[in-house]
Structures are given as structure tokens and as C-alpha cells.
Amino acid sequence: MSAPISANVGTALLKGVLSPAVTPFKADLSPDTARFSRHCTWLLEHGCAGLAVFGTNSEANSLSVGERMDLLEGLVASGVPAARLMPGTGCCALEDSVRLTAHATGLGCAGSLMLPPFYYKGVPEEGLFRSYSEIIQRVAHPAMKIYLYHIPPVSQVAITRSLVERLLKAYPETVVGVKDSSGDWQNTLGFLEYAKEGFQVFAGSETFLLQNMRHGGVGCITAGANVNPGQIHEVYRRWQEPEADALQAGIDKIREILQAHGPMIGTLKAVIAAYANDPAWKTVRPPLVEAGPAQAEALLQDLRAAGFTMPGLV
Amino acid sequence: MSAPISANVGTALLKGVLSPAVTPFKADLSPDTARFSRHCTWLLEHGCAGLAVFGTNSEANSLSVGERMDLLEGLVASGVPAARLMPGTGCCALEDSVRLTAHATGLGCAGSLMLPPFYYKGVPEEGLFRSYSEIIQRVAHPAMKIYLYHIPPVSQVAITRSLVERLLKAYPETVVGVKDSSGDWQNTLGFLEYAKEGFQVFAGSETFLLQNMRHGGVGCITAGANVNPGQIHEVYRRWQEPEADALQAGIDKIREILQAHGPMIGTLKAVIAAYANDPAWKTVRPPLVEAGPAQAEALLQDLRAAGFTMPGLV
Secondary structure, X not given: OOOOOOOOOOOOOOOEEEEOOOXXXXXXXXXXXXXXXXXXXXXXXXXXXXXXXOOHHHOHHHOOHHHHHHHHHHHHHOOOOHHHEOOEOOOOOHHHHHHHHHHHHHHOOOOEEEOOOOOOOOOOHHHHHHHXXXXXXXXXXXXXXXXXXEOHHHHOOOOOHHHHHHHHHHOOOOEEEEEEOOOOHHHHHHHHOOHHHOXXXXXXXXXXXXXXXXXXXXXXEOHHHHOOHHHHHHHHHOOOOOOHHHHHHHHHHHHHHHHOXXXXXXXXXXXXXXXOOOHHHHOOOOOOOOOOHHHHHHHHHHHHHOOOOOOOOO | OOOOOOOOOOOOOOOEEEEOOOOOEOOOOOEOHHHHHHHHHHHHHOOOOEEOOXXXXXXXXXXXXXXXXXXXXXXXXXXOOHHHEOOEOOOOOHHHHHHHHHHHHHHOOOOEEEOOOOOOOOOOHHHHHHHHHHHHHHHOOOOOOEEEEEOHHHHOOOXXXXXXXXXXXXXXXXXXXXXXXXXXXXXXXXXXXXXXXXXXXXXXXXXXXXXXXXXXXXXXXXXXXXXXXXXXHHHHHOOOOOOHHHXXXXXXXXXXXXXXXXXXXHHHHHHXXXXXXXXXXXXXXXXXXXXXXXXXXXXXXXXXXXXXXXXXXX
């Protein structure tokens, strides 16, 4: 049923469950490196193969280039191995994407998860190809590995299959995978056609993890892994076993609860705040708004009723 | 018919025709300060009351914070008065918007044209209010003047009337106007209800200039003014004269031609390249793509047939 993943893109590539780690802020809204490192360490100790720091659910686009670089350096300095990091580095401005990608690559990160420039809408594929091309040529680092980030509900700028084909042809050693956050399984199946050539397809939600593994994908990069990494990792680890469907149903149930109580970032932070007994975690940056007390309480009640835990935190 | 504009927000505010000046790039895609200053000077000498540099049509979101600050300083150093500038300063990241707004205000710019943070979609009004609030409180400069930038077709994040009301109530000395690039005249009429309190409403296209003036607006901030500032200024200058409708029809005709030949930024740069006899002007930054030769030729033929000129360039 599943296509084996050839290893022609190298053996150091991450696969499994990656978390777009949420970013904690202090009361003055500055990034909180100490809490960030603690959370990232907990994630790696509880099922995450890697961390897609500075993703959509990390509020990365609410951070400046300097803030992202400082946080990443702080994370590595705290002992989180760079080889387990896949930071988001795609910005609207060419120079910003180049700086962040060069910085992440230079630190030894496993790869960069790269949004297309997302301010201008309806741009031609040629323009997006040139954008990725310019970044790759300017960074010009042999260790650079780029994952394309397809998240049309937010970016409104799509990574099409024909764009993937052009980039794979032009930069086969550099463009190594995609995260599909379209929420459209048919679209993921389209990307999976390149999997047999070693192209790494990550589902953008644990909802599609088992399906993705069965069709040649390599795992998922999912917001839910911020709070439920262990259970999600079990689906990844045991996807070929008879229990796989039951395990998938278990993580689907938690995901449904997480999505039922307001926008995901506020929800994830409310859950961490509660289970780590650390209210400071609730803070989000504008334009987002933190989960309110009633909203958080209803969410936590549903999670407790479903037997949800965050081992090692409480 | 028209409501007079009271002056309770100060007399140094810009009104009339403002151009979101297009940004020239060198062959290596770096910003070209010399060409930029020449173009801006030409605009001010040929009908523009001010320059909304770093707008959507300036490819501002394809520029880093440092590139914008360098260009702005270069412009002022070249002799363009800061008092005639209204740079775009709204970014996704709080820190970036604060830096750019503080920089523009410190240089003596007339105001800042501020996009809402535009990565996250469907954010609550409360989050947008907090975003503008944080910027205003962090810049904390008495001379700071903010124009809200409503351009939902691109930003996908709207400036609603209730957001305007909250901001006007909280920051009456700072939030002084809006640019409405919705393309929806009914929406502009909604903003114009605040005009009698001194709130400055700029139409986002010359198409709505005469209507806007007749309903209490103060002018337009329009891409078309990059190439046709003089004719557009005539509509502004003579809006109360019997010829106004005929003058408006004249600028509508040129605008139609500009819009009929592909995306606006490539079009504007192709026109400047041709009339200034300076092919380097054609360059755009990815993800945009420059106008092709056939496209440019068809455009220029239509413009010539309509009697279009750029005085002082050819």
C-alpha cells in the first residue's frame, strides 16, 4: 500500500511528528526565551522528532527578523540540537527570507520551512519560482534544505504542483519537501506523487497523519503536537500495526476538542498555561487575542473528560 | 453638497493627490535610491501634494525594514521635504511597525500610512485595536499622525468603521485619517461620516476622487499618480468648477488603460521606463514579474492614442 521513501535526499532529514512550537511572550510582549526553551525541550522529550519553530502557530509573522534570530540562538544555546529544528524562514521581503534562511542553515538546522511571500495576491507562478530561486542562490549554502509551506487559508498564496516540479528540477538537492496545511487531502495526494523520488511530504495536521503515512508521506507538522506530542507520535510509530486506526481516532478526538473552543493559538497557550500551572503562557501578540477564562475552562473540561494529559508537566 | 473639513487635527496635514511612489530596483534587485529620488522629485513638481512612499504599489512589503529606512533617509537627504511624505509603516510584526513609525515620525514625515498586521486572517477587531494601540503607545511621539490603510483585496484584513470609531475615541490626536482602497464607494461613504470631525478620507484610486471631494474627502492616494499626477491634480484643484466631471472622465480614461494591460506595478514601471527612456525602471522584485515587451507595447500604444504625456520626462 505505502510507497517506501528512498533516501536520495540524505539521511539527516527529519521525519515523524514535528511541532510548530508556540512562542511564549512576557507581559511586555517580548519573546520569552527561557519558557520557549523549556517548552521545546519538553516537546522533544515527549514524542516530537523535531520542531518547526516559527510556524503559523508560533506567531512567527508577528516577530521581527531580529527577534526570530535571537530566539533561535537562545534555543540552541539552551541545549536544543539544531539538527532537530526546521525554523520558518519565509517572509514577504526577499532580504528577510535570505537572512533567516542563511542564519538557520549556518546554525546547523535540519531545514527551513518556507512560506511564499504572502502580501501580494494572485501573483504568477513565475514570480514565486523567482522568489524561491533568489533566496536559494543568495544563501548559496550546500547544507541548505528547504521545505515549501502550503497554507492557502492563511497565506492566500498557494504552492502549486507545477511550482514544486519546477523547483525540484532546478534545485533537487535543496528543495526536499513540503508541509501541506491546505486541509485538502486530495491536494496532499498530489504532492505525494513526488514522494517516491524522496520528496518529503508532511501533513499539516495530525488529522491526516495515518493517511499520509499510508501513501508515502513522512509524518506531520502540526499545531496539536504542542500539547499532545506523545499520542500523535504513537500513530507515527505504529502506523503499520493493526491498532493504527484506533490510535488515529484517539488523536482525532483531542484535535476536535482543541478546534472547538476558539482560534488554535489561544487554545494551545491556554492548555499549556493550565497544565504547566503557568498563567504567563496565555499571552499572545496582537492581532491575536488570548482565550478568555470561560472559553479556557470549557476547553479544559472537555480535555479532562477525554482523558487528556501532558505527562511531565502535571 | 460637500462638508467642509474642519482643521481640528492640525494644519500641517497633507491633502490633495498623493502618489504611492513605485520603488526602482537595480539589476541585483537592491533598491535604487538615486532613481527613487528623481521620480519622487518629478512627482512633487508635477501635481502631487505628497508621496505615500512604501505603499502597496511601491512593493514596500517586498522590502526589509532596513531597506525602507535607508530609502527614506536617502530621499530626505536628496532634498525631498519630509513634510510631504506619508510612508507606509504597517507590518506583520509589532516591532517592525514600531521601528518604521518612530523612524518616519522622527524624520518629520507628515504621517504614516499603516496597514493592519496582515498574516493572520479572521482576527477579531479587539486584536486589531490592540495592534494599533501598542504601536501608538510604544512610538509615543506627540507629532505622530496615523492614517489607517484599508485594502482588503490585498491585505485580506479590513479596517472596519467600528475599529475606526474605537481608535478615534482612544487616539483623537494621532489617528487622523484613512486610505480606502476597497474599491467600494459605499464603504468610502461610511468613512466619510467622520469627515466633519476632521478625519481625513483619501480615496484609494483617482476613480473616486471627484466623488470623494464632493462628500467631504481630502483627496486620493493613487497608483495612477505615479504617471499621471498633473491631470489628477487638476481634478482635485478644480473639483468645484463646472469642468470637474469632464476632467474626471479624462483621468478615468487613462486609469482604464493602465488597468487593462496586466498588473498595476509592472504597468506603471513600464510606462516610466518608456517615458523616461530608462529601461532599468522595468525591474520588479519577486514575487512580481515585470511587464513583457508585447504587453508594454500595447499599453504604450493605447496611452499615446489617448494623448497621454509625462511632461518634463520626454
